[in-house]
Amino acid sequence: MSQTVVLGVIGSDAHVVGITILEQAFSAAGFDVVNLGVQTSQEEFAEAAVAHDAGAVLVSSLYGHARQDCQGFHDVLESAEIDAVTYIGGNLAVGQDDFERTRETFRELGFDRVFDSETDPEEAIAALRRDLQIRPTETERVTVSS
Amino acid sequence: MIRDERLRSDELRRIDREIRADWSTGAAVEFEEAIAFHDSLPASKRFADVLESADVPLLQPRAGVPRLDDQIDLLESLRTDGGADLLPTTIDSYTRDNEYEKAAEGLEAARETGEDTLNGFPAVNHGVSGCRELIESIDAPIEVRHGTPDARLLAAITFAGGFQSFEGGPISYNIPYTKRHGLAETIENWQFVDRLAGAYTERGVRINREPFGPLTGTLVPPSIAIAIMLIEGLLAATQGVRSITLGYGQVGNVVQDVAALNALQKLGEEYLPDEVVVTTVFHEWMGGFPPDEARASGVIGLGGMTAAIARPDKVITKSPQEFQGVPTREANAAGLRTTRQVIDMAIEQEIDIDGIDEERALIERESRCLMDAVFDRGDGDIVRGTIRAFDDGALDVPFAPSDSAKGAVLPARDDDGRVRIFEWADLEMDGEIKEIHGARLSRRADTEGRDQSFRMVADDVDAISEGKLIGRPEPRGDV
Numbered sequence: 001m002s003q004t005v006v007l008g009v010i011g012s013d014a015h016v017v018g019i020t021i022l023e024q025a026f027s028a029a030g031f032d033v034v035n036l037g038v039q040t041s042q043e044e045f046a047e048a049a050v051a052h053d054a055g056a057v058l059v060s061s062l063y064g065h066a067r068q069d070c071q072g073f074h075d076v077l078e079s080a081e082i083d084a085v086t087y088i089g090g091n092l093a094v095g096q097d098d099f100e101r102t103r104e105t106f107r108e109l110g111f112d113r114v115f116d117s118e119t120d121p122e123e124a125i126a127a128l129r130r131d132l133q134i135r136p137t138e139t140e141r142v143t144v145s146s
Numbered sequence: 147m148i149r150d151e152r153l154r155s156d157e158l159r160r161i162d163r164e165i166r167a168d169w170s171t172g173a174a175v176e177f178e179e180a181i182a183f184h185d186s187l188p189a190s191k192r193f194a195d196v197l198e199s200a201d202v203p204l205l206q207p208r209a210g211v212p213r214l215d216d217q218i219d220l221l222e223s224l225r226t227d228g229g230a231d232l233l234p235t236t237i238d239s240y241t242r243d244n245e246y247e248k249a250a251e252g253l254e255a256a257r258e259t260g261e262d263t264l265n266g267f268p269a270v271n272h273g274v275s276g277c278r279e280l281i282e283s284i285d286a287p288i289e290v291r292h293g294t295p296d297a298r299l300l301a302a303i304t305f306a307g308g309f310q311s312f313e314g315g316p317i318s319y320n321i322p323y324t325k326r327h328g329l330a331e332t333i334e335n336w337q338f339v340d341r342l343a344g345a346y347t348e349r350g351v352r353i354n355r356e357p358f359g360p361l362t363g364t365l366v367p368p369s370i371a372i373a374i375m376l377i378e379g380l381l382a383a384t385q386g387v388r389s390i391t392l393g394y395g396q397v398g399n400v401v402q403d404v405a406a407l408n409a410l411q412k413l414g415e416e417y418l419p420d421e422v423v424v425t426t427v428f429h430e431w432m433g434g435f436p437p438d439e440a441r442a443s444g445v446i447g448l449g450g451m452t453a454a455i456a457r458p459d460k461v462i463t464k465s466p467q468e469f470q471g472v473p474t475r476e477a478n479a480a481g482l483r484t485t486r487q488v489i490d491m492a493i494e495q496e497i498d499i500d501g502i503d504e505e506r507a508l509i510e511r512e513s514r515c516l517m518d519a520v521f522d523r524g525d526g527d528i529v530r531g532t533i534r535a536f537d538d539g540a541l542d543v544p545f546a547p548s549d550s551a552k553g554a555v556l557p558a559r560d561d562d563g564r565v566r567i568f569e570w571a572d573l574e575m576d577g578e579i580k581e582i583h584g585a586r587l588s589r590r591a592d593t594e595g596r597d598q599s600f601r602m603v604a605d606d607v608d609a610i611s612e613g614k615l616i617g618r619p620e621p622r623g624d625v
Contacts, residue, residue: 012243014293014323016547017364021604037325038547039243063239064265064471068252091471094262117470118437 002055003134006048006084008036011069015062018090018117022058025121031128042073046080055132056085058124062117064094067105074110085131087124089115148334150384150529153341161338165298169246171273172299177345180306183278184351193287193310194352194389197232197460198423202493203453204460205229205485207478208291210236210266212256214276217267218283220475225286228479229486232460233284235309237292237300238266242323244296246270265472266292269304277307289313289356295320295327301339305346311354311391312343315378317532318358318393321548329533329550336378337385344386352389355382356427359393359410362545363432365557365565365606366395368406369512370543370573375410376417376517380528383422390414390422391460395429396449398615399563403428405505407456413513425459428452430485434611439466439477441613443484450488455497461485469611505564512579516541519574539572558602560586561593563615568598594619 005026007019016038023035034052036044049057057077061069066088077086088111092102103114113127128134153161166172189195197204207224211217217235224230240249249268256263269277269290281288289311290304297319301312313319316336320327343353357378359371375392382390392414394406407428414424430449435442443466453461465473465481473481519540524531535541539552546553554571566583567573591598596619605617 012239012245012248014325014547016322016362017545017607020545021607024600024604039325062471065239065252068248068255068263093471094265095472096467096470096474096477 002053003030003132004032004034004052004054005056005058005128006034006036006045006052006054007058007060008040008045009038009060009062010040010042010045011061011065012039013061013063013065014038015060015090018062019060022060022121022124026125029125042076045073046076046082049077049082049084050080054082054084056087056128057082059086059088059111061088061090061092064091066090066092067109070106070109085128086111087113087115087128089117089119089124091117147533148330148337148529149527150381152384152386153337158338158341158345161298162302162342166302168244168299169270171270171303174274175302175306177306181346181349181351183306183308184310184346187281187308190285191281191287191310192352193232193289194354194423196287197354197391197425198389200231200459203428203458203489204231205463205482206232206234206289206460207463207465207482208234208236209475209478210234210238210291211262212238212253212264212266212268214272214279218280221280221284221288223475224479224482225284227476228482230482231286233286233288234291235269235280235288236266237290237294238264238268239293240264241266241268241270241300242292242294244294244299262472269307270300274303274307277304277309281308287311289354293319293323293358295324295332296335298335298338301342305342305353310351311356312339313356313358315357316381317374317378318361321543321546321551322358322362323547325547325549327548327550329536333381333529333532336381340382340385340387343382347386347388353387354389354391355387356391357382357393359427360395360429360432361543363395364545365397365433365559366544367512367557367565367567368394368397368402368409368509369516370541370555371395372406372410372413372509372513373516373520373541374543376413376513377520377528377532379414379418379422379424383419388422389425390418391425391427393427393429395432396452397565398431398448398610399565400448400452400455401499401501401505402564403452404456404499405502406509407458408502409506409509409513413510417517427460427462428456428458429462430464431610434608435464435468436611436613437469442466442468443480445610446481446484447488450485451492453485454489454492455499457493461489508579508582512575515575515579535574540574542571542573556600556603557606558587558598559590559606559616561590561616568603590616
């Protein structure tokens, strides 16, 4: 499966630091990263996923409007015939939410995995390797076990 | 190309008519009647006067919820339980993006479900009468805080609605907040906002304007923030604004933070015209917070300590729930009280710390370098100079999402935790200053036994939330 990862912050959100670090981390881990940046619409995610034959679409949201921004997102992906793995991560609800409830909400919206804002990039990378059935390279295994 | 010139009255009226047609609530704005409303407000609600006459730092939280009644309750509880001196109304992100229809949907959902489905108060949707009900209900000055690149309609409605302070500016609400808007476009938008504030000012309603100092909130080197504050202050002054509050966000190194606030005040007085009253605001840490309320309160306490030493006119407080988005009102009030406790204990002490004067001199030199670069590029016109300086990267902001900035400059902490510049890109700075930063960063690299790299920057971004100031690597053997 394609190792291209499409990355972006959805909706009207302009929090850029997290995806900047994710871009660096996923690139360093050997993925081809297409970073769409902040304030990315559902359609822009879909267009980029098609254009780059993405294996994964990673959505970031830090400002609390994720639920409204992601309504119908998976319909948009489906109608563009995109079968990429989809993740979402960040502060996904306004206020002090119960994360398990939030996770359930976004699973129901169609995301394969849902991460909170405390997740290390390494955790998402490991999950994506499992989901895309990619083995760590020889050198990386050496680093991990040292 | 646009210039740093005062917007003509006929242009002000033309744009005002145009933008008020953007959304139904715009029709209720009427300037003469709005002046009369402001004149009817008691002295305790006049933002500029209250701020400028204070002799200790005033405290102000951030707060905004979608429904009007809830916003009134929230502000009242922050005033009484939190002891806030100045209050905010934080605007939701759809309004910031001029998506009034989406804000209307969010507000409708909030009314139906009882949940806060928006991350702030959609002031355009509430309109002039909604804003006035809020102003009349709360016995304290209230500021509009947002992040809107095109805030013209928001300003027209909230000024008419009785607000007397308005955060933001053409650079500080563009570069960190959007990727879509060009700098020439946001400068033009904010010339209108500032001219409108100037028009109220001429009628005796001094609208306070506050450029947003923390910018991207992530390890912004002090001189970059200060240069942008001076530019936005100058632009606002041209349009007739006479009360300007320049901002700076805590980086967490006490010496550097005190030095930066001192430099901001001094350069503000120096660069801005005499007829402007310049005040300063210190923002408690704007980066990632620890996921633990007790530790987060420690970060807030350090901010209070810094404020007690540097004595800015205002402090924007954080809450111990910052790590997880919008806080409960109780947590928000707790952040205010933590800050108050530390400031009140520390402010009467004489605290002398070595190194502040030296650091301040360095920050001033850097700031002047950046300002010279802007003035040179504009042949004296600060609008043209700003556009050109951002275009060629002579002026830049780390982690900028905007297409209008290169976003190529990268910061890292030195061995003492002060924010230095690790990657200069095209930032215009004299060679001697670059050498000073380079030497400081290489000392850190030596201490840590690793090369300077992006890894160091990323470690610094996470450090405070992980309980430290400097993102040191894990000691060997721990892995």
